[in-house]
Amino acid sequence: MASTRSESTHDRGIRVRAISGSVIGTALEWYDFFLYGTAAALVFNVVFFPTVDPLVGTLLAFGSFAVGFIARPIGAIVFGNYGDRIGRKKVLIITLMIMGISTMLIGMLPGYDSIGIVAPILLTILRFVQGFGLGGEWGGAVLMSLEHGDPKRRGFAASWPQIGVPLGLLLANGALTVMLWITDDEAFLAWGWRVPFLLSAALIAIGLWIRLRVSESPEFEKLAAEGKRVKIPILEVLRNQKRELLIATGSRIGTDVAFYIFVLFVVTYLTQMVGVEQSTATLVVLISAATMVLFIPAFGALSDRVGRRPVYLGGAIGALVWVFAFFPLLETQNLALIITADFVGMLCWAAMYGPLAAFTTELFPANVRYSGASLGYQLSGILGGAFAPIIAVSLYGRFESWVPIAGYVAAMLAITIVSVLVARESSRDTAEVAAAPAEVQ
Template sequence: MSPPSGGDGVTGQVVDAFADETDDERRRRLRTVVAASLLGTTIEWYDFFLYATAASLVFNTLFFPDTSTFVGTMLSFATFAVGFVVRPIGGVVFGHIGDRIGRKRTLAVTMVLMGVATALMGVLPTAAQVGVLAPILLLCLRILQGFALGGEWAGAVLLAVEHSPKRRRGLFGSIPQVGLALGLALGTGVFALLQVIFDDEQFLAYGWRIAFLVSIVLVAIGFVVRLKVDETPAFQEVDALAQKSSAPLREVVVPPNTRNTVLGLLARWGEGSAFNTWGVFAIAYATTQLDLARVPVLAAVTVAALVMAVLLPVSGLLSDRHGPRRVYLAGMIAYTVAVYPVFVLFGTASLLWFTVGLVVVFGVVHALFYGAQGTLFASLYPTPVRYTGLSVVYQFSGIYASGLTPLILTALIGAGHGTPWIAAGYLVATGLISVVATKLIRPADLHL
């Protein structure tokens, strides 16, 4: 068993690594933490979701060309899903490393791996050039992306939360989530811009590659910033008191942590399906089912993601006032109620109403529960196993909650002969599961 973490469970009372710092030094440290967490997650998610956008618009044509549009899209989304399947492996590996050697160094490694995989995608030969080798290489790089991202989210959340002032943990916990929204906005925005600059032929020939090659510059900047941040006080305490867990994965799945792990996995289902519906699947749905133009659709997703980025810190502040569990629960209920009305708006095949629906459900509602998620899940585990615990909850749930969502929705719409109502029912079901699971997380379970 892990020894109980000191004090409130994040910053202990036995060891205070920053007890002697001045107010100016404290503010400088927290600014560096914010920059490292925000910039790092923005770059990592830009890389990861750039693939998602390309899967909807490019890869189905260039890497699976000898298929129908429907089959090509399904195959493209299948390779997208593979990244989520391998993420738990990365989560377990990097979670163990993060709990054993620290958050800072682990995050530096994940960033480099992600950047290399994304940049190599930008120089991949297509199926027209090398045949079946093209999708195989694409799949291998997607696996590397998923492995790297498996250790990213938990580490970025802990970097922020474990450095945060006690009364601002909700706000700091929302910072990595802002990075996700900005990463998605940057990815879709760059793709939209490139399609404005280049005509369709030029874009498919080489224009799309620019978005992937830009990752090299972004990763270099993020890597330097992350090297400047201090290790978290919570991990320094565990290290100083020799309280590291020898088998963090085992401790995450056995009592007393079993209950929180199961509830965390279920509570994440609605969030994961929601993000990949509105941030990924909606692009393919709007361009193939609604016949909306690609650039305006990408612009709509970008706007919704930017609205989310602005509102996520508001969710963090609400979490500091009302508790992250209550905020997450309220947001998940609102999402579950909003699913069918949003698809009704989509059904008008109007770009205006598509944008309005997306901004409401993705920009506003998603921000409410997503901003509270990091702090809520960080509260489920004591410090010695927290990196592994967060990784297990977030990455294992990512298989069914996130990665398979575009594939499932595409299949359900096909089963519904082009209508979205069966697919919408699936999303409502995932939301209800998350509502119940979140409700069952007792306040006494929270260590924050």
């Protein structure tokens, strides 16, 4: 009895370390990624694209933001392959270092006034490197949590790395908000925005120390011991898992679009279209992100009880309806109503994002899971979030109305709803079914 209790305590300790390492590392990588997005909305149109109209400059800044999404599927293919071949842990250490170094270099990059056209070119290259690193991050972090976790609570275990998104957003917006508060406009444009980027070096060092202490995924170690790894996992996915890949991609498109409208475009809309102060706009996003840290694992746990699909569909339908109330509430310029608009929108997003990790990874067998889940997740980033801010700004510039933007978001959410409806419910699968390997090559 004592031995069993000791083993159980030991197993819990391993799970806690694995989940903690995934959460902290993922939060730091999303901090890097969102720091760029928020800076693109606030300062990059001035620092790196100063010779054009402000709205056009914002479009160009968001264009460089989109480059990171284009790089993410490439990173998913490269790092997914290695994650299925050499292990989840090793790949996650590499992706963390790539993100941290590229973010720090952005903070050191001279502006357009100093080096001319070279500045936005280098900015875009570093953004590509950021996206490349992030492309391999999500799948590995989720799998480390899911494969270390309780087989009966896979939704809850896999949802923890998902809070890295709001945590990273919270850290990024928090850092920029502090700099906005302690500097005037001139100082913020000159050097204030750079401080959060340079802080990435210290944060990544902390994340690296934590990840080095986490053990490898037990499911990967079992596959390696039994010789069940495939030679080229991505080819196995493209050959035998095409339906699952389409579902993984389609199910996240609307989720991604809704997210970037609620947390990124909302800053542009409030500051440039409604006339709200920058610090107020970022504060609204901070409040929403902070509360989602609690709701994402709650929805992940709920998906273990009632199923992945009902929770996911509830969030998607809720977001589709709410987006038509979202913009009118923003235009009231009433802080309480603006916070309500963003909070409810993000709550609907959390209902999708909480079960998404388990929903997506359970589509694929264990020995191609890193490749399949990562590629599906990152492909949807290109089709969804990459161009969502650009499309939103363009639609407003063309029609000077929020209605086409809401219609665009609703259409993308409809794709998500259809994708989830055609997927099978996997929450009741046994651990053996969920881990069934693909054919070994």
